[in-house]
Amino acid sequence: METNGRQKNVENGIVSEEQQSSVENIISTRDKKKEKHEEEEEEEQLSVEKIFENKEVPSWRKQLTLRAFAVSLVMSVMFSFIVMKLNLTTGIIPSLNVSAGLLGFFFVKTWTTLLDKSGLLKQPFTRQENTVIQTCVVASSGIAFSGGFGSYLFAMSERIVKQSEGKSGFPHKNPTLGWMIAFLFVVSFLGLFSVVPLRKIMVIDFKLTYPSGTATAHLINSFHTPEGAKLAKKQVRELGKFFSFSFLWGFFQWFFTAGDDCGFASFPTFGLKAYENMFFFDFSATYVGVGMICPHIINVSVLVGGILSWGLMWPLIKTREGDWYPAGLSHNSLQGLQGYKVFLGIAMILGDGLYNFFKVLSRTVAGLITKIHDRDANMHLPTADRQSPTSKHLSFDDQRRTRLFLKDQIPTWFAAGGYIIIAVISTITLPHIFHQLKWYYIIVIYIFAPVLAFCNAFGCGLTDWSLASTYGKLAIFTIGAWAGASHGGVLAGLAACGVMMNIVSTASDLMQDFKTGYLTLASPRSMFVSQVIGTAIGCAVSPCVFWIFYEAFPDLGMPGTAYPAPFATVYYNMAKLGVEGFSGLPKDCLKLCYGLFCASILMNVIRDATGKKYGRFIPLPMAMAIPFYLGSYFAIDMCVGSLILYIWQRTNKAKADAFAPAVASGLICGDGIWTMPNSILALAGVKPPICMKFLSRGTNR
Numbered sequence: 001m002e003t004n005g006r007q008k009n010v011e012n013g014i015v016s017e018e019q020q021s022s023v024e025n026i027i028s029t030r031d032k033k034k035e036k037h038e039e040e041e042e043e044e045q046l047s048v049e050k051i052f053e054n055k056e057v058p059s060w061r062k063q064l065t066l067r068a069f070a071v072s073l074v075m076s077v078m079f080s081f082i083v084m085k086l087n088l089t090t091g092i093i094p095s096l097n098v099s100a101g102l103l104g105f106f107f108v109k110t111w112t113t114l115l116d117k118s119g120l121l122k123q124p125f126t127r128q129e130n131t132v133i134q135t136c137v138v139a140s141s142g143i144a145f146s147g148g149f150g151s152y153l154f155a156m157s158e159r160i161v162k163q164s165e166g167k168s169g170f171p172h173k174n175p176t177l178g179w180m181i182a183f184l185f186v187v188s189f190l191g192l193f194s195v196v197p198l199r200k201i202m203v204i205d206f207k208l209t210y211p212s213g214t215a216t217a218h219l220i221n222s223f224h225t226p227e228g229a230k231l232a233k234k235q236v237r238e239l240g241k242f243f244s245f246s247f248l249w250g251f252f253q254w255f256f257t258a259g260d261d262c263g264f265a266s267f268p269t270f271g272l273k274a275y276e277n278m279f280f281f282d283f284s285a286t287y288v289g290v291g292m293i294c295p296h297i298i299n300v301s302v303l304v305g306g307i308l309s310w311g312l313m314w315p316l317i318k319t320r321e322g323d324w325y326p327a328g329l330s331h332n333s334l335q336g337l338q339g340y341k342v343f344l345g346i347a348m349i350l351g352d353g354l355y356n357f358f359k360v361l362s363r364t365v366a367g368l369i370t371k372i373h374d375r376d377a378n379m380h381l382p383t384a385d386r387q388s389p390t391s392k393h394l395s396f397d398d399q400r401r402t403r404l405f406l407k408d409q410i411p412t413w414f415a416a417g418g419y420i421i422i423a424v425i426s427t428i429t430l431p432h433i434f435h436q437l438k439w440y441y442i443i444v445i446y447i448f449a450p451v452l453a454f455c456n457a458f459g460c461g462l463t464d465w466s467l468a469s470t471y472g473k474l475a476i477f478t479i480g481a482w483a484g485a486s487h488g489g490v491l492a493g494l495a496a497c498g499v500m501m502n503i504v505s506t507a508s509d510l511m512q513d514f515k516t517g518y519l520t521l522a523s524p525r526s527m528f529v530s531q532v533i534g535t536a537i538g539c540a541v542s543p544c545v546f547w548i549f550y551e552a553f554p555d556l557g558m559p560g561t562a563y564p565a566p567f568a569t570v571y572y573n574m575a576k577l578g579v580e581g582f583s584g585l586p587k588d589c590l591k592l593c594y595g596l597f598c599a600s601i602l603m604n605v606i607r608d609a610t611g612k613k614y615g616r617f618i619p620l621p622m623a624m625a626i627p628f629y630l631g632s633y634f635a636i637d638m639c640v641g642s643l644i645l646y647i648w649q650r651t652n653k654a655k656a657d658a659f660a661p662a663v664a665s666g667l668i669c670g671d672g673i674w675t676m677p678n679s680i681l682a683l684a685g686v687k688p689p690i691c692m693k694f695l696s697r698g699t700n701r
Contacts, residue, residue, distance in 0.1 A: 048221050049397045052521075055126070060408050060523035063128040069533060071107045072133050075100065076140035076537045080545045082672030083141050085286065087150030088549060088556065088563040090626060090634050092302075094293040097138060097216045099239070099665035104133035105223045106236040127224040131522040134216060135513045136534035139506075143538025146468060146505040147184055149546040150565050152476075152497040155572035159557045160565075163332050164342075164572050171436075171488050177547050179433050184539040186426040187499050191506030192531055193422065194450040195457050196415035199514045199524055204402055206371040208461030213512035217519030235662040242663050246285040246670025253283065254678060256692035265562070268694050269636075275694075277310045278631020287634045289667030291641025292660055297616055298623045299635070299642040305624030306632025314341065324587045332559065334573070339586045342573050345628035347593035349570070351600030352621040353470045359608070360459040360467060367462050401518055408523040419450070426499075434495040436488030441479050445499055452500070453507035460508040461515075468508070472501035476571070477578040489579035494571065506535065549675075552682035559629075566629045600625075 079096060086093045108125050115121040147153060154160060154175065161172040173179075195202075202208050222228035257263035264283040268275035291299050317340050321327050329336035334343075394402070423446045427439050452471055460466050480493025510531050517527040555561040557568055582590050600621035607618040627635055641664070648656040 047395065047397050048519075049400045049521075051225055052127075052221075057404060057521050058123075058126060058128060060525040060529075062123065063126070063132055063522060063526040064529055065123065065129055065132075067108060067111060068129050068132050069136065071104060072136035072140070072530075072534065073537060075103060075107075075133070075137045076534070076541055077545070078669070078673055079137055079141035080144045080538070080541050081676050082669060083144035084149060084542070084545050084549060085563075085672050085675045086290075087145060087567075088565045090287070090630060091150055091567045092287075092290060092294070092626065092634075092638075093145055094290050094664075094668070095212060096141065096665070096668075097134065097212060098219065098661045099669060100137040100141075101130065101134045101216060101219050101223070102232065102236055102239060102662060102665065104137065105130055105220075105232055108133065109229075127220050127520045128517075128522040128526065130220045130223065131217075131516055131520045132526055132530045134220065135516070135527055135530040136537070139509060139513075139531045139534030140538035140541060142505065142509055143184060143188060143535060144542040144545065146188075146502050147180075147538070147542050147546075148498050148501065148571075149542065151469075151567040151571045152472065152494045152501070153180065153183075154546075154557060154565055154568040155575070156491055156494055157557070157568075160568045160572050163558065164334055164569060164576070166330065166333050166335070171491055173434070173491060175543075175546070175550060177543055180543040180546070181540060182429065183433050183498070184502070184543065185536075186422070186429045187502045188506060188535050188539055189532065190419060190422050190426070190446070190449065191453050191503040192510050192528070192535065193415045193419040194453040194503065195507045195511055196410050196528065197412045198454060198457070199410075199511070200406065202457065202461060202511055203514055203518050204405065206367075206458075206461070208458070208511075208515070209464075210461045210512050210515035211464040213515035214519060216512075217516040220516070220520050231658060235659060238659050239662040239666040239669070242289075242666030243670040243673075244666075246289075246667045247674050248670075249283075249285055250671050250674030250678070254674075254681075255688050256690045258688040258691035259693070262691040262693050264692070266694070272694070272696050277315070278306070278627075278633055279310065279636070280633050281636045281640065282633045284634065284637045284671065285667045286671040287637035288641040288644070289664040289671075291638030292645045292664035292667070294638065294642070296642050296646065298620060299638040301619035301621075301623035302627055302635040303632060303639050304619045306627035306635045308624065309341070309344075309628045310631055313344070335586055338559075340589055340592070341629050342569055343577075343585055343589055343593055344596055345625045346570055346574055346577070347597040348600045348621050348625035348628070350473070350574075351597040352604065352625070353467075353473060355601045355604040356465065357467055357470045359604075360463055360465055361455065363462055364455055364459040368458060401521060404521050405518050405524060408525040410524060410528055430495070430499070434491060436483060436492040437479075437495045438483075438492075441482065441492065441496060442499065445475065445479070445496060449500065449503045453504050456504040457508045457511040461511065466505060466508045468501050468505035471504045472497040473574060475500035476575050480575050480578040483579075485579045490572070490575040493575040493578055497571070497575075506531075548679045548683070552679040564630060566626075569629070 079100065082096070083093055108129065112121055112125045148155075156173040156175075158168065158172045158174050161170050162168050223232045253264050257265070266275075267280060267283065269281040270279050274280060314337060317324065318337060321337075325336045325339070332338055427442045427446070430437055430442055431439050456467055456471065475496040476493040479496035480489040483489035483492040510528070513527045513531055514524060516522070517524060549563065550556055553561070553563055556563045557565040585593070603618055603621050607615040607620075609615075610618070645656065645660055648660060
């Protein structure tokens with residue numbers, strides 16, 4: 001009202017210039033105060049730490065509770081089975097952070113609620129403790145992936161070597177519990193110590209985003225607000241519902257799998273001819289759930305790769321039998337069609353990996369230069385001029401988080417000493433496990449490993465991409481070529497891959513956890529201890545879980561079986577390629593490899609050049625390469641999951657965003673956990689009672 005009246009008087013020429021100026025100054029001052037007040041109110045509403053301001057932050061020792069690690073141990077076993085199943089089937093492993101955070105919250109919250117009602121609760125459940133559980137579980141289940149049970153480690157076994165070479169007698173190393181556990185214990189902790197001194201630079205000085213770590217922190221923070229706790233309970237209810245359905249569905253399917261190609265997993269959905277070319281829906285709850293978690297473009301890319309390979313390339317190459325490759329070769333011979341399937345997939349994987357390696361490396365270098373420049377500029381700011389326009393205003397959240405993050409320091413001498421001690425132990429131990437891996441190879445790896453671990457952790461902070469497998473492939477080719485074929489270069493390269501992959505993978509995981517801890521006020525010390533304990537659990541649990549699969553399923557690693565472990569064959573042949581060159585490839589396979597290698601790079605270039613608007617429609621070469629060896633059956637499962645999510649988002653986006661991750665996690669967890677009793681039944685010699693098989697009309701006569 002005052003503003004409108006003032007404008008009217010000015011228009012009539014009644015107010016003098018001094019009066020007008022005075023009125024404008026008063027209104028300007030009032031508007032500024034109002035704007036500042038609104039900004040403060042908005043900041044207060046957006047502030048997470050204002051919500052938790054009255055809650056005491058427990059010391060780092062109190063964040064590490066016995067109940068947290070008890071829950072973590074149970075969940076680690078469960079998640080190790082899930083990751084192992086995914087490892088040994090297709091190798092596509094989605095993020096399970098949401099599931100770990102949700103289930104950790106549910107288990108401990110239920111326990112503390114019961115104790116609180118009985119008056120026995122001594123320590124309330126905090127978001128810091130929730131973060132410790134999530135960190136421990138993800139670190140443990142991460143070993144099931146970086147441990148190489150579906151890739152480099154299993155690639156050394158006689159099953160894979162014989163399958164790739166066509167006969168036995170070649171150097172190999174069969175898995176046993178003893179050396180697998182020893183190997184993981186001496187290589188899995190180095191990455192943790194290599195990046196600990198850089199936590200302040202990465203998280204506070206450079207303010208790297210670490211999207212996965214940030215998203216996990218926001219999730220945990222929301223759980224511990226009244227509204228978030230209500231939503232979390234609903235999400236856990238949905239997760240439990242679909243967990244039960246998925247588990248019971250897996251149990252029901254088991255009754256019909258008494259023989260080869262029996263059961264719902266062999267249902268010829270699109271006809272028997274399509275089934276022969278690996279196009280069918282296999283009723284897998286796991287990959288329907290994976291499809292709901294993975295972005296739509298990944299699911300479509302996998303399907304496109306399946307259509308390109310099994311629908312087009314393999315039928316055409318098969319017509320060249322007797323010309324491009326000898327007729328009558330065994331199904332597994334790499335001199336025949338199987339060689340094209342494996343090596344063309346490798347070409348796409350290497351092309352995509354090489355492009356993304358240099359892409360992330362260039363972004364890492366550019367980002368590092370920018371961050372260092374900004375940091376130096378901030379250090380030279382005039383301290384007297386507090387109103388300098390270039391000075392950064394720290395919000396209440398940032399001030400509180402930074403103060404607590406810097407409170408519990410991890411001494412640099414501790415990190416450096418830990419790295420050196422473990423490196424010495426590892427250098428002495430590893431040649432006894434792999435006699436092909438000489439001590440001087442290991443020393444060279446450990447000299448360069450901290451730099452590569454930093455690059456991976458920094459690049460992951462910028463892009464959320466961990467290139468652990470790419471660094472592992474780099475070690476395969478360099479160490480394998482250095483050792484040479486006559487000195488066991490294949491096994492040396494695979495072992496070196498494991499050493500490098502574990503270091504750079506755990507380094508980026510730890511920095512993600514530091515970011516999560518920074519945003520939830522969890523102490524860096526509790527994060528480090530939780531990561532160490534989780535890694536130790538993983539080093540013991542993951543080999544045991546793999547051993548159960550290995551003993552329960554004698555056909556593990558064979559094509560066309562329930563657990564083909566496709567990447568084991570891929571990694572073995574990468575190592576062989578690095579040592580022996582291209583001499584073992586079938587006719588014209590090298591030309592096709594060059595073509596797909598270049599096509600993989602070109603697709604990535606087009607994808608990045610066209611931006612998000614059009615680039616999101618370009619398939620991902622790495623995802624396209626996965627079905628080259630396996631077929632499209634799991635791609636159809638994933639696309640079904642993607643379609644369910646798309647329809648759900650179109651009908652009720654808010655509900656889909658809130659509950660889709662929980663539903664997907666339930667489908668994955670239930671089917672994954674069914675593998676535990678399924679393996680026990682197999683070990684006990686219990687056979688399913690029924691074989692449900694589908695035959696053509698002609699065969700059935």
